[in-house]
Each structure stands twice: as structure tokens, then as C-alpha cells.
Amino acid sequence: MNSALTIARKEFVAALRSLSTYIIFTIFLVISGILFSMTVFKIGKAELRFLFELIHYTYLFYIPAITMGSLAREKSGGTLELLMTLPLRTGQIVAGKFIAALLLLVTVILCTLVFFGIILWYGFGIDYGAIMSGYLGILMAGGAYIAIGIFASSIQQDQVLAFILAFVISAFFCLSTVILPLLPVAVASVFQFISFGYHLDSFYKGVLDSRDILWFLSITAGFLLMAEFNLKLRNRAQER
Amino acid sequence: MISIENLSKTFGDIRAVDNASFTIRRGEIVGFLGPNGAGKTTTLRMVTGLLQPTAGNILINDIPLQDDPLAAARIIGYLPEQNPLYNDMLVYDYLKYVATLREVRKGDFINRLDFVVQKCGLFEVLAQPIGTLSKGYRQRTGLAQAIIHDPEVLLLDEPTSGLDPNQIIDVRQLIREMGNAKTVVLSSHILQEVQALCDRIIIINRGKIIADAIKDDLPALLESRMRVTIEIEGGEMELEPFLIDYPDAVLAEIEPQDQSVLYTFTITEEAEFKRRFAQYAMQKQRLIVGMKTHSLSLEDVFHRLTSPILDEDNLMPDSNVVQHSDAAEPQDKETRDE
Numbered sequence: 001m002n003s004a005l006t007i008a009r010k011e012f013v014a015a016l017r018s019l020s021t022y023i024i025f026t027i028f029l030v031i032s033g034i035l036f037s038m039t040v041f042k043i044g045k046a047e048l049r050f051l052f053e054l055i056h057y058t059y060l061f062y063i064p065a066i067t068m069g070s071l072a073r074e075k076s077g078g079t080l081e082l083l084m085t086l087p088l089r090t091g092q093i094v095a096g097k098f099i100a101a102l103l104l105l106v107t108v109i110l111c112t113l114v115f116f117g118i119i120l121w122y123g124f125g126i127d128y129g130a131i132m133s134g135y136l137g138i139l140m141a142g143g144a145y146i147a148i149g150i151f152a153s154s155i156q157q158d159q160v161l162a163f164i165l166a167f168v169i170s171a172f173f174c175l176s177t178v179i180l181p182l183l184p185v186a187v188a189s190v191f192q193f194i195s196f197g198y199h200l201d202s203f204y205k206g207v208l209d210s211r212d213i214l215w216f217l218s219i220t221a222g223f224l225l226m227a228e229f230n231l232k233l234r235n236r237a238q239e240r
Numbered sequence: 241m242i243s244i245e246n247l248s249k250t251f252g253d254i255r256a257v258d259n260a261s262f263t264i265r266r267g268e269i270v271g272f273l274g275p276n277g278a279g280k281t282t283t284l285r286m287v288t289g290l291l292q293p294t295a296g297n298i299l300i301n302d303i304p305l306q307d308d309p310l311a312a313a314r315i316i317g318y319l320p321e322q323n324p325l326y327n328d329m330l331v332y333d334y335l336k337y338v339a340t341l342r343e344v345r346k347g348d349f350i351n352r353l354d355f356v357v358q359k360c361g362l363f364e365v366l367a368q369p370i371g372t373l374s375k376g377y378r379q380r381t382g383l384a385q386a387i388i389h390d391p392e393v394l395l396l397d398e399p400t401s402g403l404d405p406n407q408i409i410d411v412r413q414l415i416r417e418m419g420n421a422k423t424v425v426l427s428s429h430i431l432q433e434v435q436a437l438c439d440r441i442i443i444i445n446r447g448k449i450i451a452d453a454i455k456d457d458l459p460a461l462l463e464s465r466m467r468v469t470i471e472i473e474g475g476e477m478e479l480e481p482f483l484i485d486y487p488d489a490v491l492a493e494i495e496p497q498d499q500s501v502l503y504t505f506t507i508t509e510e511a512e513f514k515r516r517f518a519q520y521a522m523q524k525q526r527l528i529v530g531m532k533t534h535s536l537s538l539e540d541v542f543h544r545l546t547s548p549i550l551d552e553d554n555l556m557p558d559s560n561v562v563q564h565s566d567a568a569e570p571q572d573k574e575t576r577d578e
């Protein structure tokens with residue numbers, strides 16, 4: 001576990017030193033800021049549900065952008081060869097990348113607390129429980145998207161392709177609610193269960209349902225395991 | 241100690257390593273020599289655990305690699321051929337990162353850092369981003385990374401590629417020092433390098449180990465005959481009676497000069513030949529003005545062992561093959577160690 005933290009620390013520091021991180025940060029915050037200020041007065045309610053939904057949609061671009069390089073860059077630069085010869089388990093490499101991306105996500109979500117502050121300042125009758133569980137929900141969904149992004153990055157050497165693949169898989173989970181009305185009822189219920197929006201809904205309401213939590217955790221674990229498997233498979237490395 | 245037993249690796253139809261076996265003991269510097277694509281890197285990668293062998297065993301300190309690859313990884317230092325580095329990291333941060341992942345304890349890190357920085361001459365660039373380093377410094381950083389945890393086994397894949405002559409001397413010096421107490425395996429397609437550094441040479445070609453010998457034995461392995469060039473003053477002389485009388489000597493070449501003629505013979509017994517020939521020349525009242533013995537250089541051996549026209553049967557000492565091969569011109573022994 002220690003080694004995973006060492007990798008995470010190195011990744012996080014490298015991200016903070018890189019200009020592209022700040023560009024992605026800024027774009028994310030500007031977009032969510034604009035959308036927030038456009039909608040907050042229309043709705044006129046002291047809740048953050050719409051903010052969470054909007055953060056959820058920006059994830060589609062933001063998370064593939066921060067995870068696209070995680071393993072793809074190590075592969076194209078050859079540094080994966082070095083990592084695989086260190087006394088590390090493949091799982092620790094993947095875990096390190098995951099923790100680093102999650103930390104970046106937490107950082108940027110902390111920046112959105114400004115919106116929460118605005119609501120807090122001007123709003124009345126705020127449901128603190130719903131806001132807390134909403135934040136937990138988007139963090140868990142974020143974790144699942146990060147796992148998807150790392151999986152995509154483990155398949156591709158090219159960062160752009162990794163981004164596109166992560167985007168497509170994420171879009172499936174994010175947008176499958178959109179096509180629900182077009183589907184027959186039997187299939188619709190399956191798609192509804194798969195979609196992240198459905199599971200996030202109860203978080204927004206302030207309900208912590210173990211089914212939703214387990215759903216996000218299993219998606220996260222599943223994609224991380226697939227990423228690990230991929231690294232072993234692709235490198236034909238000695239089992240460790 | 242590294243033991244390799246019947247190791248094979250196939251990529252699809254390509255047999256990259258074919259039934260290779262050898263043992264490398266502690267304190268040995270072993271050169272892994274072969275043309276590009278011979279299977280050197282694949283073998284090293286299998287020893288580091290980066291690739292799983294298709295068949296065969298790798299024992300590191302008598303423990304099979306697949307039983308505990310992490311334990312093996314702890315005692316191996318590896319410099320990959322491409323020397324991959326994180327360009328956005330500082331040299332110091334990079335070494336610290338690798339040392340932490342290599343489980344070097346915090347208290348030991350400063351000492352180890354001190355050691356590698358001094359040995360690899362990295363002091364001036366310690367605070368520089370790796371991306372801004374020259375090829376030579378990059379290679380030294382890669383080497384520093386490979387030895388930061390004081391490994392028992394050091395695997396270096398083409399360690400001096402891309403370095404200038406001064407840097408090559410420094411790196412060789414370092415490898416030689418490391419070789420006193422550790423097992424060092426270095427791969428190279430450069431003969432001079434292997435010749436200058438290694439105690440033992442393993443030649444690999446198309447996945448097969450075709451020679452494994454102490455450095456100085458290797459030319460003898462292939463060729464027990466040597467060439468002698470004799471310079472006789474004046475015009476050409478009749479040699480037939482001598483050649484009939486002493487059948488061991490075979491005339492290989494006659495090269496007329498301005499004032500003399502150069503005769504080149506292949507022989508087995510140098511002293512006996514010289515004595516006999518001197519007597520013969522005296523009989524014929526001719527003056528010998530020069531005599532030079534050539535032994536086969538490692539380069540010739542390498543060329544012969546790996547050249548595609550030869551098959552395995554011809555690898556054993558076989559005077560016919562050697563005698564009629566014009567491909568490799570023997571070099572003077574004196575110029576060999578340059």
C-alpha cells in the first residue's frame with residue numbers, strides 16, 4: 001500500500017506542476033460557474049441538486065482529461081517497463097494512479113464549495129444532509145469515472161485515443177437515462193439501473209442507499225481490476 | 241547468482257530466445273553479445289520479470305523467479321535499453337522516487353544518494369528537470385537509478401549507447417567497480433565494450449546461445465590456427481620444398497612489395513614454424529626482414545559465429561572454414577585492446 005501512496009504522491013505533485021492540469025481545472029470551474037450562475041436564479045431554491053447534476057455532466061470531459069495520461073503516458077514513454085521491474089505489484093501501480101486522480105478530483109470539487117457558500121449566504125431552509133450526501137454521491141461517481149478513465153488509459157498508448165475511449169464508456173453510464181423514453185419497458189429498467197444518474201438521484205435527495213453505494217464501488221473496483229489485468233496481459237509480465 | 245535453464249520465449253511465430261541455459265556467479269561481469277535482434281533484451285527482460293518465459297526456469301539466488309518475483313525485483317537493478325525517464329521530474333526527485341519504491345530506508349537514502357551522485361557524476365544536474373539533460377546525463381541518471389538500492393544483481397542493457405568517448409570510459413570504470421562485489425550482466429552489440437569490460441562472454445544469435453566462454457578462450461574456441469606473415473627481401477622465392485617438408489604450414493597469401501615479398505601462412509605451432517622457416521631461408525640464402533603473428537580478434541570470432549552463412553556444425557574449430565573465409569580479416573593482436 002505504501003508504494004501505491006508513493007506513486008500517487010508523485011503523480012499528484014507532477015499534476016500540480018503541469019500547466020495542463022490548471023487549464024483543465026480552469027475550464028471545469030468556468031463552465032460550472034457559468035452554468036451555476038445561469039440556473040441558480042431561475043430555480044430560486046436553496047439547494048445544490050442542479051449543481052451536482054451539472055458537475056456530473058462536466059465529469060464527461062474533465063475526468064477523461066485527467067486520467068487519459070495515467071497509464072498511456074507510462075506506456076508510450078517506456079517508464080512502465082521500469083515500474084514493472086521495481087518491487088511493486090501491478091495492482092499498486094493502478095491504485096497509485098487512482099488515488100492521485102481522486103485527489104485531483106477532490107481538489108477541484110473543493111473549489112466548487114464557493115457555490116455552496118453562495119447558497120449558504122443567500123438561501124433559507126437549506127437541507128444540509130442532502131448537500132452532504134450529494135457531495136458524497138458525486139465523489140463516488142467521480143471515482144467510478146476515474147476507474148473507467150484508467151481502464152481506457154491501460155488499453156491505449158495514445159492519450160487522445162484513451163480520452164475518446166474513456167469518454168465513450170463514461171457517456172454510456174452518464175447518458176443512458178437520456179435514451180430511456182425510446183426503449184421498451186423491459187430493457188428500460190435495465191438501462192435505468194445501469195445509469196449513474198439514477199443512482200445519484202437518491203444521493204441528491206439525501207438518501208444513502210447501500211445499493212447505490214455498492215453500485216459505484218463495484219463499477220470502480222471492476223474497471224480498476226480490468227486495468228490491472230490489461231497491464232499484466234499486455235506486458236506478458238511475470239505474475240506478481 | 242543467476243541460473244537460467246532451458247529458457248525460451250516466443251512471440252507468435254518468432255522464437256526470440258531458444259532454449260538458453262547458463263549460470264552467472266557472484267562477482268562476474270558477463271557480456272551478453274549479439275547482433276541487433278538476437279534476443280539479448282528479451283532474455284534480460286525475462287530475468288527482471290518483465291516478460292514471462294514461454295518455457296524454462298530462471299533461478300535468482302536459487303529461488304525460482306516465478307515463486308517470488310518481488311523478492312527478485314528487490315535485488316535486481318535494471319537499466320533498460322531505452323532508458324525511460326520522467327522528463328518532467330527533477331533528477332533528485334526521480335532518484336528519491338525510485339529509491340522509495342525500491343524500499344530504501346529513509347536513513348540510508350542520503351548515503352546511497354551521495355554514493356550514486358558521486359559515482360555517476362550527477363552533482364551539477366541534481367536540481368535539473370530530466371527533460372533538459374543531455375544524452376550522457378540521461379544515461380547516467382538511468383544508471384544511478386539502477387544502483388541506488390545497492391542491488392546484488394545489475395542488469396544493464398546497452399549501457400554506453402549514445403555516450404561520448406569520455407563518458408564511455410567513466411561508465412565502464414563504474415561498471416568495473418560494481419563488478420567486484422556484484423553480479424553484472426551487460427548486453428551489447430559493441431565488441432570493444434565487451435572486450436574491455438567482461439570476464440566472460442556469452443554470444444547469442446537468433447535466440448540461441450552459440451558460445452559461452454571466458455573472454456580470452458573465445459578466439460581459441462573457434463580457431464586454433466594463427467596466421468604468420470613473413471617478409472623476405474628481394475623477389476619471390478621458391479617455397480614448394482618447404483611446404484612439402486612441413487605440411488602444417490599452409491600458404492595463404494603472397495603479396496609482392498617494392499623491395500620484398502610478404503608471405504602469409506596459417507600454422508598451428510608458432511615456434512616450430514619460425515625455426516623451420518628460418519632454417520629454410522638460410523638454405524636458400526634469403527634474408528628475413530620481418531615476421532609478424534596475428535591471432536584472431538574477438539571481432540573475427542563474433543563475425544564468424546553470427547554470420548548467417550555458417551550453421552552450427554561449423555562453429556567448432558574447423559580450419560577449413562576459417563582458412564577460406566575472406567570475410568573477416570584477422571587483426572594484429574597489438575591493436576586489439578585499443
